[in-house]
Amino acid sequence: MAEVFEPKIVAFLCKWCSSAGSDLAGVSRMEYPPNVVPIQVMCSGSVSPLYILSAFNKGADGVLVSGCHPGDCHYIKGNFYARRRIALVKRLLEFIGLEPQRFQMSWVSAAEGTKYTQIIKDFVQELKPLGPQTKLRRDL
């Protein structure tokens, strides 16, 4: 019997809001699937489109970028740049035929452990029926 597909997800979390929110999910002992490996960045605005492409290229089945809510950026406006940039990357990825569900952006504040948990749960659920991502994977 074939093994159940477990998507591999990379999550870029900004240090001040989303990473802190994910810490809060831990402190509150919420539970979510272990498919996500978090990478803490200073700001969602520092997530270069290359990081996202690189993650898909290296075999990610899904990529999440999560930052402070618009208007609440620790660096004043970094997440506004992220929002624009990521909208473009999303269109680019869709243009080249990647399922839109594979790339997501979210706003998670330091107080939103529950929201982070739900986002990860939903993300994994959405990715499971899609199967492995092969479009951008380098070894295929």
Add this chain to the structure above:
Amino acid sequence: MKRTGVFICHCGINIAGTVDVKKAAKELAKHKGVVHSEEYVYMCSDPGQNLIIDAIKEKKLDNVVIACCSPTLHETTFRNAAKSAGINTFQCEIANIREQCSWVHKDMNKATDKAVKITKSAVERVRRNESLEPISVPVTRRALVIGGGIAGIQSALDLANSGFEVVLVERSPSIGGHMIQLSETFPTLDCSQCILTPKMVEVSKHPKIKLMTYSEVQEISGYVGNFKVKILKKPTYVDPDKCTLCDECSKVCPVVTSNEFDLGLTGRRAIYIPFPQAIPATYTLDIKSCPGLLPIACGKCADVCEPGAIDYDMKPKIVEEEVGAIIVATGYDLYDKENMAEYGYGKYADVLDGLQFERLCSASGPTMGKILRPSDHKEPKEVVFIQCVGSRDPELHCAYCSKICCMYTAKHAMLYKHHVHDGQAYIFYIDIRSGGKGYEEFVQRAVEEDGVLYLRGKVSKIFEEKGKIKVWGVDTLAGKDIEIDADMVVLATAMRPSQGAEELAKKLKIAMDKDGFLSEAHPKLRPVESVTSGMFLAGAAQAPKDIPEAVAQASGAAAKAISILSQDRLYHAPTVAKVNLNLCTGCGMCVEVCPYEALSLKDGKVEVNEVLCEGCGTCSATCLRAAIQVKNLTPLQVHEMISISLGG
């Protein structure tokens, strides 16, 4: 190849309960470059830290990774341990395998697998970290306080009394803010002017305080410890040193305009002193209402001024100041009655807002302390006070609670009863929020001793009818409609951030919340700091608050400012942007996106001001040629971390 040590913490069973730490340590030992890998029950304990220190020394480790709790908790602990073993603090990285792994998963195999990935990712990062030392900058030991209300006054006095020079900037002709307009203050019924004027005088006489009234902050540049501020000093056309306050000028002035100090209940001349105790004690010529400065237009005031204090040639001046810390205390305004359709858009003369009623009660007010209707100067016998006007109404007005209205309405009703013994005061309320020392007792006193009638419910409409103001409301406790023929209505309108605060916040680059109040750095733990280091918040500019809270916050902000001003030098995180000059084409895209103006073009290349740079990395994500990157989180490091996170 650099020699890396990995230390995995059990955190009792917090980590070891879900992550097989022994297996993880073995896995890490196989990773390239890792020459030492061990686990221990509590890495943050003294013996745990000693394990790290000893391993660094014995195995000549170049860098270490501690896999443990969130870096927000023990990063400093372990970096200091690494430093004491002789390696740079930036040669120590934390892998968060507790909050982001063991605490959120149950399956041990999967959690262990994930913990190994997170730890390896930190190994890949630390191997490429540069050794850095904090950036040190000198400190200008002076402060700027913006806003001369009670909060600004308190901050300025605290700073000045601690020996630091203060520039206090106020945009109106006198300091004192809204507090000087108040009649009495809750819950003690202290006379507001009597308790504030001594502080105002102290400000004016203090050798360390440079008071700049009728002035506005124009431009701010620089960074914590070293701000440069341009302040516009508007012309008052009166030389305060020559002015003797004889009042001859305002007697001859032909113009009458609305008096802001009495909120339009009285008029004033174009040349005026806002109130008798104004600081600085001098007249101001309001150029907006003056017929003109040319002698041909009027010139009456200058003609009668014996000391020759009036100078029509006075020009606006830009004053530059250097300061090390800034306190923003720009205060509040009341939500305009004109926004309230159901309460007559502010068109009824006898429907007042809270501050207007304060002026009516005030001994120095338009009626010399007698409560009289503005329309016909008769004593009102039935007064309706309405709370939450514009507050707690997310659909139409402000979503938040303005906090002070419950208390000042109780005070207003009480003061009214003290002035008009046979009058009846009604208060429409939604809830009574009387948290605070002596506050609940104060409300009870209003009910029990002064017979104020509290009605729980909202007023749906007020309108004028036969010289009375009809109030249609509902008492939700009795379930009855209420109709009152009132002589006067007082609206407890919401507190709004003061006009112009938004513009100032943009100049200062400090954030605002959804309602326009200034945002604190942390709602619980950093309530007086703004997100921009070196800038602090005091008073109602941050959120609605009463006088004791504003004063407490002002003193807190002053103490925070002093913690900067008392340093010889300041230290700044060195994880800042760095430019590869060979790759930089000088396109300037990064310069545009930098939130801190830390980047500039010089000779066709980008230059980083390391003191201004906060290391956010927005520049790095914007650069098309990877010519700019943030130290110790470079694209190379991130790419390696991505590879490892996906299984190598």
